[in-house]
Amino acid sequence: MLKIKNLHANVEGQEILNGIDLEINAGEVHAIMGPNGSGKSTLASVIAGNEDFEVTEGDIIFEKSNISELSPDERAHKGIFLSFQYPVEIPGVSVTNFVRTSINQVRKAQGLEAMPAKDMLKKIKEKSELLQIDRKFLSRSLNEGFSGGEKKRNEIFQMAMLEPKLAILDETDSGLDIDALRIVSDGVNNLRTDKNATLVITHYQRLLDYIVPDFVHVLLDGKIVKSGDKELAKVLEERGYDWIKEEQTARL
Amino acid sequence: MTLKDKLISSYLLFEENVDMESDIHKHRDEAIKFFEETGFPTKKQEDWKYTSLKPILKQDYNFFPKKEDALDYKDVKKYFIHDIDTYTIVFVDGIFSSQLSNTTHELIDACLMSSALNKDKYKPVIDKYFNKAVPEDSMVSLNTAFTREGAYIRIPKNVAAEKPIQILNFSTGNEEALMVQPRNLIVLEEGSQVEIIERHQSLTENPVLTNVVSEVFVEKNAKLDYYKIQNDHTSASLIDNTFVKQDRDSVASVHTFSFGGKLTRNNLNFYQEGENINSILKGVTIIEGKQHVDHNTLVHHQQPNCQSYQDYKSIFSEKSVGVFNGKVLVDKIAQKTDGFQSNNNILIDDTATCNSKPQLEIFADDVKCSHGCTIGQLDKEALYYLQTRGIPHKEARALLMFAFANNVLSSVKIPEIKKRITKQIALKIGVELGFDS
Numbered sequence: 277m278l279k280i281k282n283l284h285a286n287v288e289g290q291e292i293l294n295g296i297d298l299e300i301n302a303g304e305v306h307a308i309m310g311p312n313g314s315g316k317s318t319l320a321s322v323i324a325g326n327e328d329f330e331v332t333e334g335d336i337i338f339e340k341s342n343i344s345e346l347s348p349d350e351r352a353h354k355g356i357f358l359s360f361q362y363p364v365e366i367p368g369v370s371v372t373n374f375v376r377t378s379i380n381q382v383r384k385a386q387g388l389e390a391m392p393a394k395d396m397l398k399k400i401k402e403k404s405e406l407l408q409i410d411r412k413f414l415s416r417s418l419n420e421g422f423s424g425g426e427k428k429r430n431e432i433f434q435m436a437m438l439e440p441k442l443a444i445l446d447e448t449d450s451g452l453d454i455d456a457l458r459i460v461s462d463g464v465n466n467l468r469t470d471k472n473a474t475l476v477i478t479h480y481q482r483l484l485d486y487i488v489p490d491f492v493h494v495l496l497d498g499k500i501v502k503s504g505d506k507e508l509a510k511v512l513e514e515r516g517y518d519w520i521k522e523e524q525t526a527r528l
Numbered sequence: 529m530t531l532k533d534k535l536i537s538s539y540l541l542f543e544e545n546v547d548m549e550s551d552i553h554k555h556r557d558e559a560i561k562f563f564e565e566t567g568f569p570t571k572k573q574e575d576w577k578y579t580s581l582k583p584i585l586k587q588d589y590n591f592f593p594k595k596e597d598a599l600d601y602k603d604v605k606k607y608f609i610h611d612i613d614t615y616t617i618v619f620v621d622g623i624f625s626s627q628l629s630n631t632t633h634e635l636i637d638a639c640l641m642s643s644a645l646n647k648d649k650y651k652p653v654i655d656k657y658f659n660k661a662v663p664e665d666s667m668v669s670l671n672t673a674f675t676r677e678g679a680y681i682r683i684p685k686n687v688a689a690e691k692p693i694q695i696l697n698f699s700t701g702n703e704e705a706l707m708v709q710p711r712n713l714i715v716l717e718e719g720s721q722v723e724i725i726e727r728h729q730s731l732t733e734n735p736v737l738t739n740v741v742s743e744v745f746v747e748k749n750a751k752l753d754y755y756k757i758q759n760d761h762t763s764a765s766l767i768d769n770t771f772v773k774q775d776r777d778s779v780a781s782v783h784t785f786s787f788g789g790k791l792t793r794n795n796l797n798f799y800q801e802g803e804n805i806n807s808i809l810k811g812v813t814i815i816e817g818k819q820h821v822d823h824n825t826l827v828h829h830q831q832p833n834c835q836s837y838q839d840y841k842s843i844f845s846e847k848s849v850g851v852f853n854g855k856v857l858v859d860k861i862a863q864k865t866d867g868f869q870s871n872n873n874i875l876i877d878d879t880a881t882c883n884s885k886p887q888l889e890i891f892a893d894d895v896k897c898s899h900g901c902t903i904g905q906l907d908k909e910a911l912y913y914l915q916t917r918g919i920p921h922k923e924a925r926a927l928l929m930f931a932f933a934n935n936v937l938s939s940v941k942i943p944e945i946k947k948r949i950t951k952q953i954a955l956k957i958g959v960e961l962g963f964d965s
Contacts, residue, residue, distance in 0.1 A: 368931030
């Protein structure tokens with residue numbers, strides 16, 4: 277589904293991604309772990325198409341087409357979704373109006389008619405129940421005054437509404453208490469099929485107890501230096517990242 | 529002959545049709561003298577630095593339209609807030625239209641200035657309030673000199689008006705160019721409440737100049753919500769002079785929605801004359817082309833423990849010009865004043881202009897006053913966020929502009945107005961949203 281080849285990216289001339297190779301197939305859950313500043317969030321932003329980052333080398337192939345030059349909305353139309361670490365507050369637009377606009381813009385890009393209001397309401401009801409979101413919440417301004425947990429739940433609600441092929445969850449667990457973490461992970465797990473894939477970006481192993489990955493990759497200095505299965509995450513939790521750094525130095 | 533000369537000479541003609549022996553006429557006489565001395569404001573005056581009246585003073589206006597033109601309700605229905613029950617006071621070319629109006633004297637007075645000025649039973653109210661909230665100002669004097677008609681609203685003690693009151697002023701275009709000067713008096717007695725909607729609308733492209741004065745008195749513990757809808761032809765100009773005097777524990781809000789007109793100048797002054805008063809001034813301006821909107825506000829904090837909240841948001845495109853001049857004056861005695869002022873402007877292209885000038889004059893030492901003014905572009909981070917949700921750049925921009933303006937509406941209490949204005953904003957910006965939620 278997603279194939280990243282030798283990806284280099286920089287921001288304001290500083291190289292952050294330093295040759296990433298990553299392949300994600302339908303039905304898989306991948307986790308990217310790494311210390312602060314290793315480039316995890318940058319990788320998420322570059323896949324989503326954030327124009328603040330400049331791709332200097334390499335390609336991002338999504339479902340056999342090169343998406344490196346596409347705008348963020350065009351990538352969303354192809355089925356890529358990014359759950360933000362810090363969702364943006366937009367006073368003046370309700371959650372409902374926002375989600376409606378979003379879905380209908382994606383449908384328009386795919387040559388489909390706008391979703392009938394009745395179907396939209398039904399879907400909103402179904403997905404908000406999945407994430408235990410109160411109806412009143414939906415008429416509030418997007419993310420304005422939301423708690424950290426509400427913001428993250430709202431991100432996953434949008435994901436549930438858009439049903440992307442590839443969902444990238446950037447530090448979705450930060451700011452969540454244990455109950456909210458469970459609701460959010462249950463939501464994500466519920467949306468999993470053998471046709472979509474999930475890329476979880478996280479600092480801690482905690483989230484991976486709930487969203488169990490098939491593959492775990494360690495990102496250091498803008499490079500994937502180690503890959504393994506879910507056991508690797510547990511080792512990282514126990515031993516931190518220093519031993520990998522030492523391994524790397526030894527190899528050099 | 530200049531417009532000033534023409535106005536002064538027509539004053540004699542005007543006098544033939546009013547009661548020259550009345551007390552009111554003394555006000556008129558003084559006012560015309562003041563106007564004769566001062567004339568129209570010019571750009572040399574600080575308060576008019578960015579707004580020139582010159583282009584609109586060139587017209588050969590008629591001041592006294594001959595007859596009331598009968599309008600069909602169905603032709604003007606769209607200018608009424610018609611989905612809810614209201615009292616309506618309607619003027620056509622400055623003359624009261626009984627056929628389009630729904631006035632009342634039951635419990636509250638929502639009727640005509642002309643009868644209030646002439647009937648004895650209103651005399652105590654007129655004596656107490658008429659011309660008592662206005663500052664020395666040439667445009668106000670001009671209006672006072674020609675005071676004859678307008679809306680008269682009085683809400684007695686402890687009465688909450690059961691429906692909103694609409695004041696509508698239509699101009700038909702029967703005159704080639706028309707100048708009208710409505711004079712409104714609004715009195716909320718102690719503990720009373722009312723919602724008012726005001727609109728000036730021309731029905732043709734013939735030039736119209738409206739110089740309206742509204743004096744508003746909000747007595748102890750009373751509550752006013754006043755909505756001004758300004759969405760006129762590009763041949764119509766409006767100088768709105770609104771003066772709100774508040775007594776202790778009262779709350780007054782004025783929302784001004786400016787979506788069109790050749791030149792619109794809003795002089796909006798609040799005078800806080802008691803403790804624990806709250807004054808709210810909000811505005812949304814969205815204009816394009818050769819339109820000009822100028823908000824000139826004053827909040828005068830004269831007593832301790834009061835609040836004021838100003839929030840003006842504007843979007844300007846294609847050669848339009850915006851002005852915001854917001855003055856907050858805090859007297860020495862007005863300790864614990866909480867004054868907030870915010871003016872945010874978005875310029876869509878290089879040809880639009882915006883002048884924003886906050887002015888704070890604070891003589892008390894224990895106050896909280898903040899102000900912020902921005903002239904800029906849309907938030908890049910928010911644009912990116914919307915784009916990752918599949919909303920293309922152009923639509924994302926429109927949605928953010930809509931959000932920017934729409935956010936001011938949170939304090940609008942009449943759902944019908946909120947809905948209409950929201951739709952109007954969406955229409956102006958070209959964003960399509962479903963409004964069933």
